[in-house]
Amino acid sequence: MSNDSVPSEPRDATTPERKWSRRGVLGWSLGLTSLLAGGGVAAYNWREERENEAQAAKFTRMAAPFVFAGAPEARAEADWALRFDRRYPPGLFLFACIDLEQGLWKQVRNTLGVHGLKDTPEANLLLELAARRPGASDWRHAFFDAWKALGEPDFSKSPLLPEAMTIGHLLDLPERNWEQASEAQRFALVTLDVSLVKRNADPIWFLKQLRDTSSVPQLMALYTQLTAADTDPSIAAVLFDDVEKRLLQLAETSPPTLQLALLRLLKGSTAAMPFQRSELETLEQLATIPKWKEPSNGDFFQETRSLFDGLLRVPGHHAWRCVCLAQGLSLGVLLHQRAEATKTQLSENDQRWMGRMLWDIGARQREQHSLLEMSQGMRLQNFSSELTHHVPDMEKAVNRWVELGIWDEAVQKAACYRWPLPSLQEEAYAARARDEATWMTAFAGVGELP
Numbered sequence: 001m002s003n004d005s006v007p008s009e010p011r012d013a014t015t016p017e018r019k020w021s022r023r024g025v026l027g028w029s030l031g032l033t034s035l036l037a038g039g040g041v042a043a044y045n046w047r048e049e050r051e052n053e054a055q056a057a058k059f060t061r062m063a064a065p066f067v068f069a070g071a072p073e074a075r076a077e078a079d080w081a082l083r084f085d086r087r088y089p090p091g092l093f094l095f096a097c098i099d100l101e102q103g104l105w106k107q108v109r110n111t112l113g114v115h116g117l118k119d120t121p122e123a124n125l126l127l128e129l130a131a132r133r134p135g136a137s138d139w140r141h142a143f144f145d146a147w148k149a150l151g152e153p154d155f156s157k158s159p160l161l162p163e164a165m166t167i168g169h170l171l172d173l174p175e176r177n178w179e180q181a182s183e184a185q186r187f188a189l190v191t192l193d194v195s196l197v198k199r200n201a202d203p204i205w206f207l208k209q210l211r212d213t214s215s216v217p218q219l220m221a222l223y224t225q226l227t228a229a230d231t232d233p234s235i236a237a238v239l240f241d242d243v244e245k246r247l248l249q250l251a252e253t254s255p256p257t258l259q260l261a262l263l264r265l266l267k268g269s270t271a272a273m274p275f276q277r278s279e280l281e282t283l284e285q286l287a288t289i290p291k292w293k294e295p296s297n298g299d300f301f302q303e304t305r306s307l308f309d310g311l312l313r314v315p316g317h318h319a320w321r322c323v324c325l326a327q328g329l330s331l332g333v334l335l336h337q338r339a340e341a342t343k344t345q346l347s348e349n350d351q352r353w354m355g356r357m358l359w360d361i362g363a364r365q366r367e368q369h370s371l372l373e374m375s376q377g378m379r380l381q382n383f384s385s386e387l388t389h390h391v392p393d394m395e396k397a398v399n400r401w402v403e404l405g406i407w408d409e410a411v412q413k414a415a416c417y418r419w420p421l422p423s424l425q426e427e428a429y430a431a432r433a434r435d436e437a438t439w440m441t442a443f444a445g446v447g448e449l450p
Helices: 022-069 074-084 089-101 105-112 121-135 139-149 183-192 196-200 203-212 216-226 233-253 258-266 277-286 297-308 315-325 329-343 348-366 371-388 391-414 422-443
Strands: none
Touching (some): 022 074, 074 089, 089 121, 105 121, 121 139, 183 203, 183 297, 183 315, 203 233, 216 258, 216 329, 233 258, 258 277, 258 348, 277 348, 297 315, 297 422, 315 422, 329 371, 348 371, 371 391, 371 422
């Protein structure tokens, strides 16, 4: 064997002998190394692209609230996402919405024409909205008509739209505007965020506001916050008794409502406490009260929005939070829980008796025409029909529940609350406060959009 060759591998007898020179082996090794190195670079690039995409997604989520708020810094915040990936479609989509809100139609079309956005259902709707908005009376009708014209596309699982801003997500910092606010505005800010009392005001000031106010919705919003599980216990310990006391005072002097009457009945009780016979007799009387609450959601929304207007960004978003807090849903939940705890202790006749009361109370809540109140009213009526074993009521309750689900599904299909267009969202909050049921049924194809 010569010094210039390496041993050949065992081979089949029919295969011609093949010898490899040291130079050939070295060349082959270098080629393999180069090939592996190329694969390593490709893998590294793939990981880097995924990491950049993850960072772009993170900063897009962080930028979305600024776009929903129409904040001056929205464009700069959205740009952070594109620093990691200039072609990231959800980030580019935020820019298209910013430009659409500002009426920059040409820029909207340019942005929506890039790869990843072009011809998507979301881009098509924004283009249709851009075409309709100049000639439409408002944003909500332009959006609704654009959605209908495109065949009611389903955006419920859209990868481009950001998540909707929940009522718990403040789109401004109330304490930043505390100094310039009037006394009425400051009390409204506390209604929005009760923790402001601890950070910006003293309890003496707050107690004076309580004595001076006769707004049941504002007090009920405070009550709801102070009984929430995530509220700072030190704040609740200082304020709750005084808020409840003032509400009970107003219950004595205001027109009777079920909301205030239930507050008085349920005061100090817990979910596991069964109703006593005397309480059920009182509940029977309360069930005849014709109204759940006063004033209406729409009236309280307008009152609160006017206080936030010029003080907070997107005042409608924050006024809607106050409206939802003021609905007193925790009272309906506690009523339902105590009724559940009472059920096993009642005879069949008394179960029917309690069921009839719950049916009437649920009806009062359903009449409010907000999704939250209608849902809770229907839950009470569903439970009522279980207690009474009245088949027509049971069928009616189930049918209404299904119907409400259809309405909500239609709104989710249009993804009404996920489009980061502040003007559209502001109009939607006002329409929902006036009559959310009518707002929902329009998307379900029943009636006109309010």
